Amino acid sequence: MNSIGSRKAVDPVRPPRHPLLRSAALLVSAIVLLPIIALAFVALSGSGEDWPHLVQNVLPGSIRSTLLLMSLVAVMTAVVGVASAWAVVAYDFPFRKTLSWMLVLPFAVPPYLAAYAYGEFLHFHGPLQGMVRALFGFQTIRDYWFPDIRTTQGTAFVLAAVLYPYVYMTTRVVFLMQGRNIADVARTLGASPRRVFWRVLLPVARPAIVAGLALVLMETINDVGAAEYFGVRTLTVAVYTTWLNRNSLEGGAQIALIMLLLVFVLLVAEQWVRRRQRYHAGRSTQMKVHPPRVRIVGFKRWAMSLTLLLPVLCGFGVPLLIFGQYASRRMDQFFAPALGKALFNSLTTATLTALLTVTVALLLLNVVRLCRGRGMIAVVRLASIGYALPGGILGLGLLFSLARFDNTIDAFFRANFGFSTGLLLTGSAAAVVLACTIRFVALAEGSIRSGMEKLPAGLDDAARSLGRTPVRSALSVLLPLLRPAILTAAVLVFVDTVKELSATILLRPFGFNTLATHVYENASRGVPQDGAAAALTIILTAMVPVLLLSGALMRDADAHL
Structure with missing residues (x-):
């Protein structure tokens, strides 16, 4: 009896399983995977009669255009992004601090708005060609050569201008982190700043560069507005044209x-590179000087x-100039009922x-916090893959899933x-809200996980040791601290x-316009x-998180100076 009692005394207390949290996490993951499963089902359930046409006439050109577009955007964003980051970190020049946050401003401009703006800015009757004709006395387009923006290269330039x-x-x-440790060692050995960049910092920063490029390329795949407006037949555009023009759901899927x-x-490539980030993870003590x-x-x-300043002007200045000029000439647009309804729909949906x-x-973070199992961590990661899904694919798969659900309920x-x-x-x-939730939950x-990682490691355990239940601990301790x-x-x-444009176009109700679809419809009509x-409203609204991000960057830099 004593031995049994002592064994019971030393046995660790098994942590609660939290079945409701586990079930909720599994349900969220299932909903995220539902569009992918629906797409696969629709693609495999068709007769296959469209497949020979797709293989012969659609896929070769679309795949070639998509890969070329991705390659060009990757090169441009890598050059501009890395060079700009190195310049503001390593050199001192006029307006350095101002430019360091202004370089984030193009993030506020959606790619489709940038495409519409450049279509007007570089048009024959646009301001740039007008200035060229005025300076050199040209009369017609045959008198001079001017680059055509409506090409794959032009589309890549526009996308890179807002995605870098x-x-x-x-x-x-x-670069801010590495300047405090291994770069110092290289400088003490007599290496110049240029050599430190090429031989030391650039190889070490490769994982972060690849992580940024992965986001850029996923946004490039997701784009439909810019590619369609410039006449570039990417895979995303092919999905829409195959479905709508050829009336082939199976082909689009x-x-x-x-x-x-x-x-x-x-x-897979991005995760493989992330595994190597441990080689350049610096401690906080190395960031103080x-x-x-x-x-x-x-x-x-x-x-x-x-x-x-040039990237800022290209990615933010041109769209703001074009849409600002148009809006100033037609102030009645701000009071039009159509814009009011689109604004209300956008605000409500958002x-x-x-x-x-x-x-x-x-919910997902609490599952990881309380369950602490590899299985639940995998489930939470699975629930966060929605951000990697292009909006068009997500909308198409969700459309199939919801249609099947509605038909089943109706038949019952x-x-x-x-x-x-x-x-x-x-x-x-509701379908638009669900699609955006799936896509942006990651x-x-x-964002919340980053805030949680800055809290003391034992904070939650300390609250629970004082008699707080996990729920009360989360409500009274964690949530107030995580409010920012x-x-x-x-x-x-x-x-x-x-x-968001891609998923909204597919899932919105008839006659339901958001600001994005309002701009898209007018651009589609020429x-x-x-x-x-509406475009100006989107840009000004999107500046809110951009300014927050810029402020965070500036605070981070100032804290380590």
Whole structure:
């Protein structure tokens, strides 16, 4: 008896299993995977009669255009993002601090808005060609050569102009960290700043660069507005044209699966590189002293400032100029009922999405916090892959899933109660909210997790040792401390939902316009100026999280100077 009693006394207390949290996490993961499963089912259930046409006439050109576009965007964003990050970290020149946060501003401009703006800016009657004709006395387009923006190369330039901040932000953080340890060692050995960059910092920062490029390439695959407007037939555009023009759901689903394969390759490559980040993880004590920046003198200091201003002007200045001019000439657009309805729909959809997404993110983080098992961590990671799904693919798969769900419910009520329920979710605003929640839950989860990692490691255990239950501990201790991170996550999801176009086009109800679809419809009719007020509203709204990100970057830099 004594031996049994002593064995019981030393046996560790088995932690609670939290079945409700586990079930909720499994349900979220199942909902995220539902569009992918639906796409595969539709793609494999067709007769296959469209497949020979797709293989012969659609896929070769679409795959070639998509890969070329991705390659060009990757090169451009890598050059601009890495060079800008290194310049603001390593050198001292006029307006360095101002430019370091202004370089994030193009992040506020959705790619489709940038495409519409450049289509007008570089048009024959646009300001740039007008200036060329005025300076050199040209009369017609035959008198001079001017680059055509409506090409794969032009589309790549426009996408790179607004997507390079992904690389800039991730790389700049690494450069700030590495400047305090291994770069100092290289400088003490007599290496110049240029040699330190090429031989030391660039190889070490490669994981962060690749992580930023992975986000850039996923956004490039997701784009439909810019590619369609410029006439570039990417895989995303092929999904829409195959489905809508050829009336082939199976063909569109088959192309979407090919896109998923590309996304999967990107995710595997990005995760493989992340595994090597441990080699350059610096301690906080190594970040307290910043090495002296190289002071640029003479004309070169102003040339550096102007060079770094150029990406800001290309990615943010041109769209703001074009849509600002159009909006100033047609102030009545701001009071039009159509814009008011689109704004109301955008705000309502974005608010509901932000609330639902933050709630789901907190649920997933609590599953990891309380369950602490590899299985649950894998489930949470699975629930966060929605951000890697292009909006068009997500919308198409969700459309199939919701249609099947609505038809099943309708058949049940017809058979048992004698009336039809109709379409409950398909073609409703709820479908748009669900799609955006699936896509942006990883964004919210990452933002809140970053805030949680800054809290003391034993805070939760200390609260529970004082008699707090896990629920009371979360409500009374963790949530108040995580309020800034939760607010940041909600703002980011809110604005990304306002900017979302691909999934909204597919899932919105008839006559339901958001700001993004309002601009898209006018641009599709060849009159993007009619959507100038909506475009300007999107840009100004999106500046909120951009300014938050810029402020965080500046605080991070100032804290370590």
